[in-house]
Each structure stands twice: as C-alpha cells, then as structure tokens.
Amino acid sequence: MFDSVKNENFVIVSVAMDGDVEAARPWIEAASPGFITLIDQNHLLSSLYNMFNVPQAVWIDESGTIVRPVETGGSLDILKEYDPVAGAFKPEAVERSKRAKSTYIDAVKDWAMNGSASSFLFDPDEARDRVPSMSNEIAQAHAKFQLGQYLKRNGRNDEAETAFDESRRLHPDSWNIYRETAERTPSGLAAGEEFWQKVRSLGDKQYYATIDMEGMPD
C-alpha cells in the first residue's frame, strides 16, 4: 500500500495485533520487505494508544511527538454497505473506499516528503482535541485481556475465556478485544454471523470513524 512512499527520513512501523504469531506470519512474509513489522500478542498498543479497531494509524514526528493521533488510516466505514446476497460490497462503496485509500496515501506521501511543512499535520491543541479519552473500564478491560492472553498461551483456556468475557463486557466498543477472542471462520477471520450481527447493531455508530482529512470521502 505504501510501496511508493520512500524517503530516508520516513519509516513505516507496522504492528500485527495477533495473539497467534503463526496467524500473522504469512501476511508478514508476503508484505513488502521495506516494512518493519512487529508482533503485539498482548495488544499493548491498544492500551498505550487507546485503540479499539484495526487498522489504526498514528503519525509521529522526528522528535517522537504525535502529529496525527490515532485514527483509522485509509479505511472507510463501508462495512454496513456489504451485500450478503452478492457476497460483496456495493460497487459505489468500493469506489469511495478506493478514493479514501488513495487520499490517505497521498497525505502520507506529502508528510514523508515535506515533514513539518506538510499541511496534514495537526498543531498541538488540535492534536490533543483528537486524542480519545480512556475510561477506567477500558483500562480494566485491557488488564483483563492481557491476563487472558497469558492464560491462553499457557494452555489455561477456560480461565482465559473468563478473563476475555470480562474484558469484552468492560470494553464493548473494542473490536480488537472482540475479534481476537471470537471464533474464527475457516479462513482465519473473526467474521462469522455474530460479527455481522454486531456490525448491524452498531446503528448510527461507525465501525471506522471517518477521519478528519481534507479530500476524504464521507
């Protein structure tokens, strides 16, 4: 996706939120070797950056300062436009989704080239306004999830499930917690009937929040 964004002052750090390293391996091995890909079995980044879905992106400048807080990268909220009968997204949604992706990639390129002169950066106050606030319940959910991941890695599945149940209850908005701990389809996706039911029950809520970037389609 970002193959064409090359600059010696710019690096992409991609992080797989995968409890199971082997599930992530084929994806990583197929990816561009220019990427640095790390594996986050405990979803530490969800806790550190208050993330609750994937993909999410954060822009960090040369001094380690966040210049675009956590946001959905180039993914558009078209999940509810999936047509289960056709087994595909509606063509119009696919088109908008492509535009969102290319708009986002162009913005990343602009930043990679121009650094602090890029018009896509937020100033500190704007950035702070866009930092999602973490509740005590969310912090508790991350702790339960990490406890569960440890128990699961040690073969203590029943105890892990108890911890995951509590984690999902404490942070019902987290797709990361839900999907990591949900049943997988044969192709490895946590996108069974229950997932689609959860998507439908979002109502007016978005699966991916629309990002605040010039040129982004709705």
Next chain:
Amino acid sequence: MVTVLTETSATEVAAQSGESHSKDELWLSGIETTEITGWSMKPEGFCKDDVCVPTPSGRADSFVWGDTVNVSAFWDLMGKPVVRNANADVWLLGEGASNRNDALLSLEAPNFTLPDLDGNLHSLTDFRGKRVLLITWASW
C-alpha cells in the same frame, strides 16, 4: 508459585506462606515489589521516582506487614487495574486510565518494545530522528 504480570513482564514468585491472606490480596516482599513494579516502600510511602503514595493512616497494617507489601492494595489505591484469575496464582498489574490519558495528551508518543518475526526486539525510540507512520493491523 504465583505469576505476577505487568504489561511488559512475567515474574514467578514464591507463594506467600505462613500468613493466610485473602485471595484478593497480592503480598510481595519488598525486593520482589521493586523488581517487578519499580515501586518501593520508603518511610514516605509507596514510591517510584519522585512520586510517593502515602500509606493510608490507621490502615498501615493492611498495606505493609514486616518486609511484605500488599501490592494489590497500593495498585488499587493508585487507581490502576489489578486483576487475577480465580485461583489467584496469576496476577496482572496494569496501567491506569488517567496515566494513559496524561501520556497521550502530552503528545509524546508512548514508547513500546515488541519483537519482529525473528524475535528481534524493536522500540519506537529506535526510530527517533525519522518520521514514523505507526500502523496496526491483524490477521483476523
């Protein structure tokens, strides 16, 4: 044995014996407490760097007993999550929401150290001096 987890470590400690503590309490020796959490008992209270949480007056015995520290009670007092399994032989000392929010609002990107596929560790701070696009994804 009891396993004490933090967000970045897993440590086995000998189960507390002799005294009968509630399953809701995690008591560690002073040395273990410092090794695992970075916090230490000092005359001023439970301390790390220049922060000290005073031991609640009148309830000192339920926080410190001889050389042992009720880490779960201090964790709770600080508003940080402390969770365990039903047997109370695996504990996790988590980070609290207010610390997370303060860190994010400082706009200094929270550092982390994670492995690549070959097990080599990389930290966000390794990339200081470059612009970093941090992107998460998952196979599921």
